[in-house]
Amino acid sequence: TxxxxxxxxxxxxxxxxxxxxxxxxxxxxxxxxxxxxxxxxxxxxxxxxxxxxxxxxxxxxxxxxxxxxxxxxxxxxxxxxxxxxxxxxxxxxxxxxxxxxxDNYNGARLATRHLYDIGCRKIAHIQGPAHVVNAMQRFYGYRDEMKSLGLWEDAFVIQGNYQLKQAKEAVLQALQNDHVDGIFAGNDAMAVGALKAVQQLGLRVPEDVAIIGYDGIPLTEMTTPELSTISQxxxxxxxxxxxxxxxxxxxxxxxxxxxxxxxxxxxxxxxxxxx
Ligand code: RIB
CATH class of the missing domain: 3.40.50.2300 (Response regulator)
Structure with missing residues (x-):
């Protein structure tokens, strides 16, 4: 018709x-x-x-x-x-x-670089789900920045799924045996989860472990301490x-x-x- x-x-x-x-x-x-x-x-x-x-x-x-x-x-x-x-x-x-x-790729480089600039040397990344394109773009940004800082050998990737609870568990697990001094979370929900986990382990943020998220949601201003983030x-x-x-x-x-x-x-x- x-x-x-x-x-x-x-x-x-x-x-x-x-x-x-x-x-x-x-x-x-x-x-x-x-x-x-x-x-x-x-x-x-x-x-x-x-x-x-x-x-x-x-x-x-x-x-x-x-x-x-x-x-x-x-x-x-x-x-x-x-x-x-x-x-x-x-x-x-x-x-x-x-x-x-x-700009997922450059946002991730920025986050990684920022952790380096404040003194972190063992920087972990909580990655979003591998089938999600922007999670991979953020991972590549982390990887390339770590390489250009000469820190790639100390890279540490924690698998997340963009959700708060799962990230908290994953970070609790990961920090049992490994030491990191900075965490770049692939989104803010996971950054909140990471913060919970780190505090539960008796570590201080930012003195022992610095944390930065990604997204810029209002929740990041409600936590103690308030979370740094890459805002979209x-x-x-x-x-x-x-x-x-x-x-x-x-x-x-x-x-x-x-x-x-x-x-x-x-x-x-x-x-x-x-x-
Ligand atoms: O927080 C969830 C993520 O999924 C965001 O970072 C956004 O970019 C979306 O794809």
Missing amino acids: LFKKTSKTIGLIVPDISNPFFPELVRAIEDVMNIYDYTVILCNSDEKSEKEKQYMDVLKQKYVDGMILTTNQLAIEEVMELDIPIVVLDRPSDHSFPSVIA PIYEMGAIAARLLVKKIEGQLIEQLHYVLPVKLIERESTRRRG
């Missing part, structure tokens, strides 16, 4: 709304979509590709006009077949879709993605298809310079 059924709704798939990074992102998307009279349907994929696919099918049946995907295990061909405007956010796939991410422009990321999607849906010209937004170092108590 000449007419395509539209609904003035868009679908948004995020991995985990209980991670405080996502509410702020969702807020921005909703704010912008509302300006253009779109309603947002929110879905949690729990990092599972099966759930992502199911949601994409359901959203399509509901005739959403477009989707914003903050997911990871994108079965790209399937998404292509959907023939619906798509914008990829925070977790890039390939370059088939407009995308908005922050979360709201801006969501807002740009939403505007890109509106342009795609409405067939407007898109001048810039791919955005990599800058991040910045926020120094707080947990990485205060030693001595």
Whole structure:
């Protein structure tokens, strides 16, 4: 037919709304979509590709006009077949879709370098899930900075899954036998978990172990000591993605298809310079 059924709704798939990074992102998307009279349907994929696919099918049946995907295990061909405007956010796939991410690689270098600058020499990294692209980009940033500082031989990677509790357990476990004087956590939730673990072991932050997180969520200001972090422009990321999607849906010209937004170092108590 000449007419395509539209609904003035868009679908948004995020991995985990209980991670405080996502509410702020969702807020921005909703704010912008509302300006253009779109309603947002929110879905949690729990990092599972099966759930992502199911949601994409359901959203399509509901005739959403477009989707914003903050997911990871994108079965790209399937998404292509959907023939619906798509914008990829925070977790890039390939370059088939407009995308908005922050500079994960350089953010991780910045965090690692900061720990070095305050005097840390045995710097551990709590890595996010290996199947999540931005977790790997942050790992590569850590690796390359450690190499250029000549510290790679002392590198120490703790496997995390972006969740607070698991990170706490993993750090408790890791520090049983190994000594570190700095921890760069791949996100803030894991930094909070690391802080708990380090304190539970009777070590002081930052005197014995300095800690820096990644994201810039408000929770980092609520801990004792307050946590240093690499802050991502979360709201801006969501807002740009939403505007890109509106342009795609409405067939407007898109001048810039791919955005990599800058991040910045926020120094707080947990990485205060030693001595
Ligand atoms: O906190 C969870 C992480 O998942 C964030 O760092 C964000 O970039 C998202 O992908």
